[in-house]
Each structure stands twice: as structure tokens, then as C-alpha cells.
Amino acid sequence: MQLLDGKALAKKMEENISLESKAFKQKTGRIPGLAVILVGHDPASQAYVGMKKKACDRAGFYSVSHEMPEDISQEAIINTIEMMNHNPNIDGILIQLPLPSHIDTTKILEVVSPSKDVDGFHPYNVGRLATGLHGFVPCTPLGVMELLSEYNIDPKGKNCCIVGASNIVGKPMAALLLNANATVEICHIFTDDLKKHTLAADIVLVGAGVVNLIKEDMIREGTIVVDIGINKTSDGRLVGDVDFDAVAPKTSYITPVPGGVGPMTITMLLSNTLKAAQNHAKELV
Numbered sequence: 001m002q003l004l005d006g007k008a009l010a011k012k013m014e015e016n017i018s019l020e021s022k023a024f025k026q027k028t029g030r031i032p033g034l035a036v037i038l039v040g041h042d043p044a045s046q047a048y049v050g051m052k053k054k055a056c057d058r059a060g061f062y063s064v065s066h067e068m069p070e071d072i073s074q075e076a077i078i079n080t081i082e083m084m085n086h087n088p089n090i091d092g093i094l095i096q097l098p099l100p101s102h103i104d105t106t107k108i109l110e111v112v113s114p115s116k117d118v119d120g121f122h123p124y125n126v127g128r129l130a131t132g133l134h135g136f137v138p139c140t141p142l143g144v145m146e147l148l149s150e151y152n153i154d155p156k157g158k159n160c161c162i163v164g165a166s167n168i169v170g171k172p173m174a175a176l177l178l179n180a181n182a183t184v185e186i187c188h189i190f191t192d193d194l195k196k197h198t199l200a201a202d203i204v205l206v207g208a209g210v211v212n213l214i215k216e217d218m219i220r221e222g223t224i225v226v227d228i229g230i231n232k233t234s235d236g237r238l239v240g241d242v243d244f245d246a247v248a249p250k251t252s253y254i255t256p257v258p259g260g261v262g263p264m265t266i267t268m269l270l271s272n273t274l275k276a277a278q279n280h281a282k283e284l285v
């Protein structure tokens with residue numbers, strides 16, 4: 001069993017991004033900029049936004065966060081996004097999800113300019129990914145692809161079982177793996193006999209948000225397991241969706257939590273923001 005060390009890869013990639021950010025500054029006289037919109041006081045969302053801001057600082061990016069009260073109107077959020085769409089110092093706009101229930105999330109995501117959609121959540125970019133065209137790809141599944149590639153794991157022809165069908169993780173993960181010529185299935189909360197599917201897979205990728213969902217008897221010897229879950233236990237520990245201690249010895253490769261997919265997500269956000277800045281600079285030539 002070998003660990004897929006996302007922390008190490010994220011660090012290596014961040015160093016390259018910092019260098020590219022410096023080169024971008026020399027060439028254009030400006031630095032890549034990210035705007036984050038955070039609505040409400042969810043502690044997990046606040047922690048994520050804090051981590052994203054710190055990563056921007058490390059990479060030499062400009063970042064600004066717009067923190068809004070829980071009861072803010074949809075119009076006020078839309079106005080802020082439109083301001084960011086027109087702000088030449090901002091290359092990427094990220095709406096931290098989830099949004100409060102009185103806000104129409106789809107509508108909000110559709111207001112973000114597709115060229116600044118560094119989360120890859122706008123239907124324009126979702127459609128481009130689904131058709132195998134270049135565009136912005138959601139950071140977590142993109143980070144998983146980078147991590148697999150770092151360890152020379154080629155999904156081509158492999159049976160990939162994704163557990164969790166979210167728009168943020170499961171669905172874009174499926175599109176990326178399909179574009180990489182894998183055989184892909186997505187299991188979800190209504191899947192009958194999950195174990196039957198995970199046992200048939202060469203690569204199991206889990207992002208369901210359920211502690212210990214994947215147990216030892218659900219994984220074949222030699223399977224590659226990617227744990228995209230992030231859960232906090234009652235005693236404050238961070239754990240994924242896989243019963244790591246029992247499952248890990250059976251796998252050929254497995255991601256730890258923390259230190260696996262999580263750090264890659266932040267790094268891919270930097271990578272997407274740099275790409276957006278480079279695209280915007282090209283448009284100005």
C-alpha cells in the first residue's frame with residue numbers, strides 16, 4: 001500500500017504557481033486576483049475561506065473576501081458579483097457554498113462571468129467539461145486527477161466507481177474520468193447494494209460526507225481508493241468517508257485524510273485563478 005500524498009504534491013505545485021505568478025507580474029505589471037463571497041457564519045465555510053486567502057498570500061496573489069450576513073438579499077449578492085465581473089483586478093470569483101436556503105444558488109452561479117469562474121460551477125463550464133472542451137474544472141476533482149497522474153495512475157480502461165453524485169465532486173469527477181477514457185459509474189444515496197459496485201472497481205473515489213461509509217469488506221485487494229470526504233468527528237478529528245485503518249492494508253494506493261485530496265483542492269483554485277489571469281492578459285493584447 002502506498003499513500004497518495006496530496007500535501008506533498010500541493011506544496012510542489014504551489015511553488016511552481018508562485019514562480020509563474022512572479023513571471024506574470026513581470027510581464028503584465030499586475031498580479032492574479034481572487035474574490036471570495038462568503039454568506040453567513042458557517043464555521044466550516046469560514047475556515048475554508050481563510051485557507052483560500054492564506055494560499056493566495058503564499059502564491060503572491062491579490063485576494064479579497066466579501067463577507068455578507070446570513071439574511072442578505074439575492075439582489076445584493078448579484079450586485080457584488082457583477083461588480084467583481086467588471087473589476088479588472090479580479091481574475092477569479094468564488095462563491096463559497098452552501099448558500100442560505102432563501103438564495104437561489106443556480107441563479108447566483110450563473111451570474112459569475114464564465115471567464116472568472118475558477119470553481120467551474122457555471123453551466124457554461126459544466127457543459128464544456130461534459131463535452132470534453134477546455135474550460136474551468138471544479139477544483140476538487142481536478143486535484144484528484146493531478147494526484148493520480150503524479151503517481152502514474154492512468155484511469156484509461158479502468159473501472160472507476162464514484163460514490164456521491166454532487167455537482168461539486170461526483171458529477172465533475174465522472175466527466176473527468178470519462179474524458180480520460182475510464183469506465184465510470186456513479187453511486188449515490190439511492191444505489192442498491194453499494195458494496196457490489198465498489199467490489200467491482202479498480203478505483204473507488206468517495207465523496208459522500210459519511211464517516212466510515214467504505215468498510216474493509218467493500219474493497220478488493222489491490223484497489224486504488226481516493227477519499228474525497230471530509231468530516232469532523234465529535235472529538236474534533238478530521239476523517240474522510242473511508243474506514244482508513246481497516247481499508248488501507250488492502251489497497252494498492254490510498255489517500256489519507258487529512259493530507260490527501262484536501263490540500264490539492266486549494267492548489268487547484270490557485271492554478272485556475274492563474275489560468276484565468278493569463279487568459280485575461282491575452283485578451284488585452
Ligand code: GUN
Nearest residue numbers: 094095096097098119168
Ligand atoms: N463548498 C464546499 N466545497 C466547495 C468548493 O469546492 N467550492 C466552493 N465554492 N464552495 C464549496
